[in-house]
Amino acid sequence: MPKKNAFYAQSGGVTAVINASACGVIEAAREHDDRIDRVYAGLNGIVGALREELIDVSQESVDSIAALRHTPSGAFGSCRYKLKSLEQNRAEYERLIEVFKAHDIGYFFYNGGGDSADTCLKVSQLSEKMGYPIRAIHIPKTVDNDLPITDNCPGFGSVAKYVAVSTKEAALDVASMCDTSTKVFILEVMGRHAGWIAAAGALAQETEGDAPHVILFPEVAFDKEKFLARVQKTVEEKGYCVIVASEGAQYEDGTFLADAGSVDAFGHKQLGGVAPTLAxxxxxxxxxxxxxxxADYLQRAARHIASATDVEQAYAVGRAAVEMAAAGKNAIMPTIERAPGPDYDWSVGEAPLNEIANVEKMMPKEFISEDGFGITAAGRDYLLPLIQGEDYPPYHNGVPQYAKLKKVLVEKKLKEGFDV
Amino acid sequence: MPKKNAFYAQSGGVTAVINASACGVIEAAREHDDRIDRVYAGLNGIVGALREELIDVSQESVDSIAALRHTPSGAFGSCRYKLKSLEQNRAEYERLIEVFKAHDIGYFFYNGGGDSADTCLKVSQLSEKMGYPIRAIHIPKTVDNDLPITDNCPGFGSVAKYVAVSTKEAALDVASMCDTSTKVFILEVMGRHAGWIAAAGALAQETEGDAPHVILFPEVAFDKEKFLARVQKTVEEKGYCVIVASEGAQYEDGTFLADAGSVDAFGHKQLGGVAPTLAxxxxxxxxxxxxxxxADYLQRAARHIASATDVEQAYAVGRAAVEMAAAGKNAIMPTIERAPGPDYDWSVGEAPLNEIANVEKMMPKEFISEDGFGITAAGRDYLLPLIQGEDYPPYHNGVPQYAKLKKVLVEKKLKEGFDV
Known part of the structure; x- marks a missing residue:
């Protein structure tokens, strides 16, 4: 393949380390300048490609790109925009290929979760059919840790570390107040339908019986009586009770606790409220x-307390995506592979996109304790390595100094716009 | 005065650095062993004294005491327990003096906010009247930053740093999502009737127009139309709007936004909800x-992102309290004094407790911008030095390693108990 430009886009909810993957892509692309000419990044993700709003990454300084490694959120902008199926909206895919053609783009790096893996696969398939082959590589990113095959997902380790640290700190607070004041503390965390993030709260425990005393997983049907009995018992025994609840916690019949009742003064139903419901x-x-x-966005944006392991892995999969593309590979995703054995050791592997797209990986049953309120030793063994190491950003004026990009757009080449 | 024991207690809502003050007290007391024999800490604050539950600090290792400097919350336990006035419950004060007498306690170090300054003063006055003089020194602590005379209160700088860092990080998240998803982000912070903590959100700004775009202070009457117009305008201009709201935000008539309406499915009024009300x-x-x-407790427990300046000051006022007591002073509080001039320079001063007790320091008008939604340059000049420097705790297994005390209680000497 002759030298071609590359397109990179960030997709879906951002994380503390998605920019570390961007950094990996851009720095590796520089080393492959025999095959990759310029890197264009989609302004606000894939909609940037549809709108032909391409950021010319070569306009950013080497230092700014390096600073992406310690900058949270999506520096080029991300989006919640799922391309429809080929049958429903072939025009969107064709538009993408047109834009890629117009800008001589031969590499497509899509940094996201399950939906974007699916889009990436379709782009690869359609481009081939349309006679303009593109090497499409998906770069894993999701705090929800729900992608299959890969041992874990970049983004998860840092939110896990944030939740473990915050739980530990808040638990000390409650412990010191409980004699005359607060007895129960509830932290609501993200994770959608998977309890991975809630499970990470357990990493706050040093010894058995430490906080958190109750974890509520989406994978375990919520039983109000059992929950209240456990809280009561914990308060009796320890003086206080710390609860980490997944936003996806639900009753046996699938009703989310968050949907279970609050209405405001105007009678509007209030969502996103597992914690107040439990309270x-x-x-x-x-x-x-x-x-x-x-914690809401604070948890996934908390680059100040990112896991060094997570940062390294996010950077590594970004680099690997470029290496793979340069080596002629297509329709795959770099994965994190965990070596067997008691010591944690990881390397980058790869998986075909058709095995990744639209598959959701839930917490395995053997990671959840028998009573449903905690994790097992196996769960802890899995989670613990992912939050190891601190990777502090530089500070200026008391706050982290994060990358600020110029985001210079490439001149448009297509006559027609595209409504997104 | 012959050699006496010292009593130390933590009071009210805890902070990320109140244990640094405890560390200062204990380490300084060791250096004054010609005057101070043992240090006893109240188990769960002043109620520990009333119940005669005194922790023998000499049973803790030197390393454990040193680790208090980087441990959040109240390691000896705190309490929300305001002693009644002398008229209402003289028995409580008399009990305190009895316990102090029984354990040969000649120094009383009380680490708290405005209420505890008042208690500290009363103990000093009454003990003298009862013929058992005690040197009572109050050590300032409050995230609300509302004590008078002192330039700032230990505890505030760290929560200010947490709020500034979190606001900056969450704002980057919203900025990257706003094109197709979230447009408005609201962070609710503590502070009671004073807007100091909310004001600290402004330290996330690097240049004018940066997030947060709206700050809601308790000191500025909430005007719904003006607020919504500002949010609308900000979203139109920047694509998104970040709001930091004080829990004490209120309407002109004094109604708290948090009280303004939500009820759950059972018709119970929900409190603590400025953010959902605004949302x-x-x-x-x-x-x-x-x-x-x-953020709730997370903000005041976040030792992992404490301000180094705050940690130093908390430690310094703890040490100073002991120095002052050893020098024969009584009924005072060490204060932080800011030297005049453009460079930040501070030292420890002192103030009489009768000028501290029951006085609440609000944000000065000149720190709040004319539109009421931000801070002025003077406000920034005041706040910025307080969040300078990082003081990271050591980590083990991916989470901070905080002090764990043995909390060995001294044998009781009084025949009668005391109901608290």
């Missing part, structure tokens, strides 16, 4: 004083 | 997609 239960049924926190 | 407004009146976070 109300604790208050009304047990009469215990509570506090609750909702 | 509902943004959704129902402007139709914008939002996310919100409630």
């Amino acid at each position: 109300n239960m604790v208050k009304s049924e047990l009469g215990l004083k509570y506090h609750w926190a909702l | 509902n407004m943004v959704k129902s009146e402007l139709g914008l997609k939002y996310h919100w976070a409630l």
Whole structure:
């Protein structure tokens, strides 16, 4: 293949380390300048390609690109935009290929979760059919840790570390207040339908019986009586109870706790409220004083407390994607492979996209303790290596100094726009 | 005064650095062993004294005491327990003096906010009247930064840094998602009736127009129309809007936004919800997609991102309290004094407790911008030095390694218990 430009885009909810993958892509592409000419990044993800809004990465300084390694969020902009199926909207895929053709793009690096793996696969298939082959590589990214085959997903380790550290710190706070004040603390965390992030709260434990005392997973049907009994017992025994609840926690019948009832003054249903729902239960049924926190974006943006392991892996899969593309590979995703044995050792492997796309990996049953409120030793063995190491960003004026990109757009070449 | 024991207690809501003050007290007391024999700490604050539950600090290792400097929360336990006035419950004060007498305690170090300064003063006055003089020194601690005379309060700088860092990180997240998803992000922070913590969100700004775009202070009456107009305008101009809201935000008539309406499915009023209240407004009146976070205890327990300046000051006031007591002083509080001039320079001063007790320091008007949604240059000049420097705790297994005390109780000497 003659020298071609590369397109890189960030997709879906961002993470503390997705920019480390971008950094890996861009730095590796520089080393492959015999095959890769320029790197263009989609402004706000794939919609940037559809709108022909391409950021010319060569306009950014070497230092700015290096700083992406310690910058959270999506520096080029991301998007929640799922391309429809080929049957429903072939025009979108054709537009992508047109834009790629117009800008001599031969490499497509798509940095996202399950949906974007699917898009990446389709782009690769369609481009071939349309006579303009593109090497499409998907770069894994999701705090939800729900991609198959790969041992873990870049982005997860850092949110896991944030949740473990925050749980440990808040638990010390409650422990010191519980004699005369707050008895129950609830931290609501992300994770959608998978309990990986909630499970990470358990890494706050040093010894058995340490906080968190209750973890609520989406994988375990919520049983109100059992939950309240456990909270009550924990408060009796320890003086306080710390709960980490997944936003996806649900009843046996699939009703989310977050949907289970709150309405505002205008009668509008309030969503996103597992923690307040639980807090109300604790208050009304047990009469215990509570506090609750909702970390929301703070948890996935918390680059200041990122896992060094996660940063390295995010960077590595970015680099690997370019190496793979330069080596002529297509329709694959670099994966993290864990070596067997007691010591943690990882390397980058690869998996075909048709085995990745649209498959959701849940917490295995053997990672959840028998009572459903905690994790097992196997779960801990899996999770613990992923939060190892600190990778502090540089600070200026008391706050982290994160990359600020110029985001210079390439001149458009197509006559027609495209509505997204 | 002959050699006496010292009593130390932690009071009220804990902070990321109150244990650094404890560390300062204990380490300085060791150096004054000609005057101070043992240090006893109240188990769960002042109620530990009332119950005669005294932790013998000499049973803790030197390393454990040193580790208090990097350990958040109240390692000896704190309490929300305000002693009643002398008229209402003289028995409580008399009990305190009895316990102090029984354990040969001649020094009383009380580490807390405005209420505990008042208690500290009363103990000093009453003990003298009862013929058992005690040198009572109050050590400032409050994330709310609302104590008078002292330039700032230990505990505040670290929560300020947490809020600044978290706001900066979450803002990057929203910025990268706003094209197709979340447009408004709201972070609810602590601070009670004072807007200091919310103001610290402004330290996330590098240049004018940076996030946060709106700060809601308790000191500025909430005007719904003006607020919504500002949010709308910001989203139009920047694509997104980041809001930092104080839990104490209130309407002109004094109604808290947090009280303004939410009820759960059972008709129970929900409190602590400035952020969801604002989010509902943004959704129902402007139709914008939002996310919100409630940091709650996470913010004041976040020792992992403590301000080095704050840690130093917390430690310094702990040490100073002992120096002052050893020098024969009484009924005072060590303060932080800021030297005049453009460069930040501080030293420890002192203030009489009768000028501290029951006085609440609000944000000065000149720190709040004219539109009421931000801070002025003077506000920034005041706040910025307080979040300088990082003081990372050691890590083990991916999480901070915080002090674990043995908390060995001294044998009781009084025949009677005391109900608290």
